[in-house]
Amino acid sequence: MSTIISASLEQNINAFSLLFNDCADIKKRRMKLGKELKTECFIAYVEVAVGNMILENSVLGKLLNTLWEMPEDQIFVYLRENAFGISDVTEYETMEEAAIGMLTGDAIFFIDGYDRALKIKDKGYPNMGVKEPQSEKSTRGSNEGFAESIKVNTALIRKRLRTPKVKVRESFAGRRSHTNVDLVYMEDLVRPDLLAAIEQRLEDFEIDGVLDSGIVEQLAEGSWLSPFPQFQTTQRPDRAAMAILEGRIVLLTDNSPVALILPTGYNSFIQTADDYYTRWEIASFTRILRYIASFLAMTLPGLYLAVSNFHTQILPTDLLLSFAAARQGVPFPAVVEILIMELAFELLREAGVRIPGALGNTIGIVGGLIIGQAAVDANIVSPIVVIIVALTALCSFTIPNEEFATAFRILKFLFILLCAYLGFFGFLLSLLAVLIHLSHLESFGIPYLMPFVGPDLNHYDDERDTFLRLPLSWMKRRPIYTMENARVRLRIKKREGKKNVL
Amino acid sequence: MFSNNGQISIRQIRRLLIFDLFGVSSLLLPGMLAGTAGTDGIFCIGAGALLALAYLGLLGRVLKQMKGSLSQYLKEVLGGFLRDVVMLFFLFFFLLLGAFVLYQLTGLVRSWLLPEGSYSLISVLILLLAAYGTIRGLEGRARIYEILFWFLLAPLLLMLLFALRGANPDYWTPVAVSGGSFLAGSLTVFVFFLPVFLVLFLKPHCNKPEKLLKCAGWAVGVAAVLNAVIYLALLGNFQVKTTVALERPVITLMSMVKLPGGFFERMDALMTAIWFFSMFALMNTGVFYSGHILKELFHEKKTHYGLLAVLALEFIGARCFFTYQRAEGLYRSFLAYVAGPVLVALPLVLWIVGRIRKAGSGEYMAESGKRATESREPMTEYEKAAACDIDGKGAE
Numbered sequence: 001m002s003t004i005i006s007a008s009l010e011q012n013i014n015a016f017s018l019l020f021n022d023c024a025d026i027k028k029r030r031m032k033l034g035k036e037l038k039t040e041c042f043i044a045y046v047e048v049a050v051g052n053m054i055l056e057n058s059v060l061g062k063l064l065n066t067l068w069e070m071p072e073d074q075i076f077v078y079l080r081e082n083a084f085g086i087s088d089v090t091e092y093e094t095m096e097e098a099a100i101g102m103l104t105g106d107a108i109f110f111i112d113g114y115d116r117a118l119k120i121k122d123k124g125y126p127n128m129g130v131k132e133p134q135s136e137k138s139t140r141g142s143n144e145g146f147a148e149s150i151k152v153n154t155a156l157i158r159k160r161l162r163t164p165k166v167k168v169r170e171s172f173a174g175r176r177s178h179t180n181v182d183l184v185y186m187e188d189l190v191r192p193d194l195l196a197a198i199e200q201r202l203e204d205f206e207i208d209g210v211l212d213s214g215i216v217e218q219l220a221e222g223s224w225l226s227p228f229p230q231f232q233t234t235q236r237p238d239r240a241a242m243a244i245l246e247g248r249i250v251l252l253t254d255n256s257p258v259a260l261i262l263p264t265g266y267n268s269f270i271q272t273a274d275d276y277y278t279r280w281e282i283a284s285f286t287r288i289l290r291y292i293a294s295f296l297a298m299t300l301p302g303l304y305l306a307v308s309n310f311h312t313q314i315l316p317t318d319l320l321l322s323f324a325a326a327r328q329g330v331p332f333p334a335v336v337e338i339l340i341m342e343l344a345f346e347l348l349r350e351a352g353v354r355i356p357g358a359l360g361n362t363i364g365i366v367g368g369l370i371i372g373q374a375a376v377d378a379n380i381v382s383p384i385v386v387i388i389v390a391l392t393a394l395c396s397f398t399i400p401n402e403e404f405a406t407a408f409r410i411l412k413f414l415f416i417l418l419c420a421y422l423g424f425f426g427f428l429l430s431l432l433a434v435l436i437h438l439s440h441l442e443s444f445g446i447p448y449l450m451p452f453v454g455p456d457l458n459h460y461d462d463e464r465d466t467f468l469r470l471p472l473s474w475m476k477r478r479p480i481y482t483m484e485n486a487r488v489r490l491r492i493k494k495r496e497g498k499k500n501v502l
Numbered sequence: 503m504f505s506n507n508g509q510i511s512i513r514q515i516r517r518l519l520i521f522d523l524f525g526v527s528s529l530l531l532p533g534m535l536a537g538t539a540g541t542d543g544i545f546c547i548g549a550g551a552l553l554a555l556a557y558l559g560l561l562g563r564v565l566k567q568m569k570g571s572l573s574q575y576l577k578e579v580l581g582g583f584l585r586d587v588v589m590l591f592f593l594f595f596f597l598l599l600g601a602f603v604l605y606q607l608t609g610l611v612r613s614w615l616l617p618e619g620s621y622s623l624i625s626v627l628i629l630l631l632a633a634y635g636t637i638r639g640l641e642g643r644a645r646i647y648e649i650l651f652w653f654l655l656a657p658l659l660l661m662l663l664f665a666l667r668g669a670n671p672d673y674w675t676p677v678a679v680s681g682g683s684f685l686a687g688s689l690t691v692f693v694f695f696l697p698v699f700l701v702l703f704l705k706p707h708c709n710k711p712e713k714l715l716k717c718a719g720w721a722v723g724v725a726a727v728l729n730a731v732i733y734l735a736l737l738g739n740f741q742v743k744t745t746v747a748l749e750r751p752v753i754t755l756m757s758m759v760k761l762p763g764g765f766f767e768r769m770d771a772l773m774t775a776i777w778f779f780s781m782f783a784l785m786n787t788g789v790f791y792s793g794h795i796l797k798e799l800f801h802e803k804k805t806h807y808g809l810l811a812v813l814a815l816e817f818i819g820a821r822c823f824f825t826y827q828r829a830e831g832l833y834r835s836f837l838a839y840v841a842g843p844v845l846v847a848l849p850l851v852l853w854i855v856g857r858i859r860k861a862g863s864g865e866y867m868a869e870s871g872k873r874a875t876e877s878r879e880p881m882t883e884y885e886k887a888a889a890c891d892i893d894g895k896g897a898e
Contacts, residue, residue: 310616311771424771425615425624428778432631432646439645440638453645456511456709 003095009040009112015095016044016110026102033064033111034072041067045107048126060107060120063089076114090119100178124149128257130156133235135402138274145235150180150254156237157184161244165189171202173216173253177209180254181216184240189247191483197444198249198262213253213260223441227407230443232264239273245489247482263444263481267451267466269404270294275469283469291467293398297408298434300392301338302415302427304384308334310423322384329379335420337381341389342416344371346409349393450480509709512717514644517651519700519721522787525780526603527694528729529610529750532736536745539687541677544733546684550691551726554698555719557846561701562715564849567856571706573798579856586799588848593795595841597812599697600788601819602833604628607781608820614753614774625820628782629813632789636809640707643790647783654776661773662731664759669738691729693837695722697784699845703791753777789816 003015013030020026025047033039043060067075092098092108098117102108105124110117130152133145146153154168169183183198201220210216217231218224234240235257240250243261251260261268270290275283312320330337348367352360368390375381392412399405411434418426441448451463464470465479477487510518535543568575576585608625616624635643701718708714732752736745739758745751757770766772789812796808823829 313768314766314771316765316767422619422627423616424774425611425619428615428775429627429631432779432782433634435646435650436631436635436642439649440642447645449645449649453648454511454514454641456513 002097005093005095005098005110005115005117007113007115009042009110012095012110012117013042016042016099016108019095019099020044031064033067034070034075035068036072037068039067039072039075040112042110043107044102046102046105046125060109063109063120075111079111079114079118089121092117092119103178104180124151127152127255133257136234136236136239136273136400138236138272138277140274140277142236142238144237146237146240146252146257146259148255148257150182150252153237153252153257153259154182154184157241157244157250160237160241161186166244169199171199173202173207174210175206175208177211179210181210182252184244184250184252186244186247189245189478189482189486190249191247191481194249194263194444194481198251210253211255213251213256213258216251216253217260222444226437226441227410228438228441228448229269229401229403229407230262230264230441230448232261232268233258233401233403234261235259236273242273242276246479247486263446265443265446265448265450266438269399269401271465271469272400276472280469280471284467287469288467290398290400293395294404294408297392297395297399297405298411299415299427299431300395301342301388301412302419302430304388305334305338305416306419306424306427309420326382326384330382331379332381334385335416337385338389338416338420341375341381341385342392342412344375345389345393446481455480508639508641508707510640510644510704510707511648512708512710512713514648515704515708515714516717516721518644518647518783518787519698519718520651520724521647521654521780521783522697522700523695523721523725524728525777525782525784526606527691527725528732528752529606529777529781531691531694531729532733532745532751533748534690535687535733536737536742538683538690540742541674541737542684543687543737544674544730545677546687547691547726547730547733549684549688550695551722553688553692554695554722554726557692557696557849558698558701558715558718558722560846560849560853561699561718563853564702564856565705565711565714567853568702568705572702575856576852579852579859589795589799591844593792593799595845596788596792596795597815597819598788598833598836600632600785600792600812600816602823602830603781603785603788604816604820605823605830607778607785608824610750610753610774610777610781613750614770615778621824622817622821625817628785629789629817632782632786633809633813635786636790636793637806640790643783643786650779654779657773658728658776660761661756661759661769662728662735664761665735665739665755666731668759669735671738673737673739673741674734689838689842691726693842695725696837696842696845697787698722699849700787700791702849703794789813792816 005012013028017028020028026044027047028042028044031041031043033041067078070078090101092101093116095117098108098119101117101119104119107120108117109120127148130147131145132143136145144156146156158166163186165187167185167187169185171181171183172178173181181202183195185195198220202216205219207215207219213233217229217233221230223230231251232243234243240259240261244250248264249262251262253260270287275287307314308323315323327334332340344367348364348371351367352363354360355363372386372390376383376386396405396409399408411430414433415427415430418430420426422429438448439453447453451466455463464475473490473492476490478489531547532543535546539546564575567579573585573589576588580588604625607628608621611624611628612619612621635646698718698721701714705711705714732755736751736755739755740748740751748754753770753774756773757768759769761769789809792812792815793806793809796802796812800808802808823833
């Protein structure tokens with residue numbers, strides 16, 4: 001039940017104070033306005049979020065200064081007619097709306113005789129500001145990363161796509177956190193059914209608090225049992241802008257520097273922002289490397305077990321002998337060796353993430369070099385296993401998206417167990433199981449393996465941005481995510497009869 | 503959403519059919535053909551393929567009369583009771599097909615990948631995987647083989663190329679004097695290509711039904727060419743007698759091929775993967791359609807009891823093939839004397855009765871016209887670029 005804001009300031013103060021009883025961080029101030037200081041008003045704000053009230057430069061300060069110098073009878077007229085001329089002032093009719101408005105980090109302003117509350121924008125909550133993304137480094141392109149404030153993040157996208165066709169649909173998630181969730185998209189490129197689907201998914205759950213985009217991601221996913229993410233994550237505004245240009249939707253969550261992109265698929269996870277900034281040859285080469293890496297990150301330890309335990313005839317005799325020599329003195333079966341090393345590596349990775357700053361990197365070096373060497377010297381594992389596990393780790397780091405790489409890290413253990421027990425047959429079984437799973441998996445109606453599967457079903461036959469990133473001048477059409485009548489993204493203008501200037 | 507429409511594309515059907523036709527045929531046909539027709543076997547493959555194409559022509563006439571699913575068409579032409587009888591025959595056929603391929607697949611795994619593996623464990627694991635693939639429908643199955651196509655075909659073609667390089671052409675001759683039965687050989691090949699009748703089941707799911715026959719024709723052609731190349735490579739390397747004697751000669755051949763500059767000593771385990779995936783396609787077809795028919799016959803909607811029953815029957819069937827030596831011979835007799843003739847006669851009967859009853863005449867034409875409009879070819883790149891500006895305005 002909402003409490004309507006009344007014209008009586010006393011009633012409003014009582015109701016507001018009741019709402020924020022025992023909230024020491026909420027500052028409440030009574031003041032008198034007008035030339036003769038006869039009009040009472042009330043300001044409330046979250047401490048730290050709102051700056052010094054009397055600062056000349058703040059919107060609130062300017063408004064108060066104006067009201068102080070104004071005759072009492074003109075105050076209401078001024079507020080009615082001019083308040084909204086002052087930048088970012090929002091009017092509320094209920095006490096609850098006013099409270100939520102204040103909790104977004106702005107000041108709320110009541111005045112005696114006026115049955116509305118005004119939210120006046122101020123500096124908002126403190127946040128980390130724009131910084132370089134930690135998990136998506138690129139060799140070329142912008143170094144800007146998303147901040148924690150949703151407003152900063154939408155601005156970072158708007159800065160790159162300066163068109164009114166970029167729309168930002170605002171909603172709130174979390175009954176108690178009232179977290180701002182924005183859907184950013186290009187109006188004439190996005191598929192309306194996609195937009196409706198994500199809006200529906202956001203409405204489908206009710207949770208007490210949304211503290212990061214990861215919570216929205218997990219609740220809005222179609223197949224939550226799958227290890228593969230169905231939203232793409234990014235910390236890079238340029239990547240998000242690129243996705244919007246492809247007709248995809250970017251979902252921003254307040255207090256989270258990680259944006260969600262939908263729909264997505266295997267191919268999108270393998271792409272990086274600088275694939276499009278560098279020449280096509282090297283972009284294609286690294287793209288192929290990443291595809292191979294994603295396969296090996298999941299299969300290499302299992303393949304090693306299958307070959308070394310079951311199908312030794314595949315390998316040349318010299319290599320086989322060298323494997324055997326390397327394993328001499330190791331008391332464990334190969335599968336235990338692999339599991340020990342994999343678990344040790346996972347521990348190192350986890351420790352590296354949790355330990356602060358430079359010490360995290362040191363852990364990697366200490367773990368990788370010293371513990372690895374010591375384990376080999378102590379005959380706990382053989383050198384070939386260290387090589388296999390290290391190669392697998394390298395492959396998993398090559399996958400550009402952390403969430404996507406995690407799926408391969410988990411599935412690696414399925415391969416290890418089945419290959420250890422069933423050899424190459426186990427490998428084929430696991431591979432087919434993963435393939436069946438991926439072929440069924442969809443992200444908002446788009447098959448996960450698109451555009452490798454079913455492109456012609458959707459009148460889409462462009463596969464120029466998959467294993468290879470062909471020259472930009474050949475990539476004239478937007479990907480399948482785009483609305484069907486808006487696929488052209490590049491047209492090379494031909495100048496007939498004119499020679500190049502240079 | 504726009505892809506989740508229960509439809510599969512012509513490319514997906516073509517690739518799925520190629521694997522359905524290629525898997526078991528390439529594994530079993532060379533030995534059987536060498537025994538039946540000797541060096542003339544290569545002509546039998548050609549003749550068998552031609553018979554399959556002629557059979558497709560007959561199926562095409564039925565397809566023209568069909569306006570919905572096969573079951574609806576059967577009901578329209580033959581009535582409810584005979585529809586159920588025919589569907590029960592198909593159920594029996596698919597169950598036996600699935601069980602036989604499962605038996606072969608398990609045998610392949612035990613021969614080349616896991617010699618000491620438990621027969622039951624291997625077949626149960628394969629069946630579970632087939633169930634997982636079946637449970638989510640036709641689209642997923644089609645996507646698997648669409649994506650696997652070149653990953654399987656490219657190494658196979660490469661290996662065949664090297665196998666042919668080592669073949670002795672003298673072993674391909676003499677022809678037409680070996681005394682083998684050309685007719686029996688051709689009919690054997692035709693029986694292996696009989697799964698093309700699947701087009702009858704695939705039509706309602708195909709996004710361009712008017713291209714279905716051509717696509718099936720392509721699949722027969724590709725499977726025939728691959729079988730012919732494999733046959734030539736086998737005869738050229740092993741001659742007729744050894745080809746007959748070997749259980750799965752094509753895999754033995756692959757294990758002997760040396761890739762120049764190659765790292766691997768033997769390729770048999772790796773090449774077995776090709777047949778594993780190919781045969782899994784056909785076995786999955788058996789499981790999928792058995793389950794599908796059971797669902798239709800018993801009006802099962804949300805549960806998967808039908809599929810569970812199919813899995814149990816497939817397992818028992820495969821186990822029978824494994825346990826009883828005579829079972830394989832009986833199955834071959836069933837194919838030659840029951841399934842083959844029925845599968846050929848059925849479309850003929852359906853076509854004639856359909857013509858008499860004018861099945862689907864008016865409505866079919868109307869519907870096919872509608873479908874043709876729906877599945878109209880998209881504009882070319884040039885047409886679209888000309889009609890659409892860079893902001894996406896204008897008709898595309």
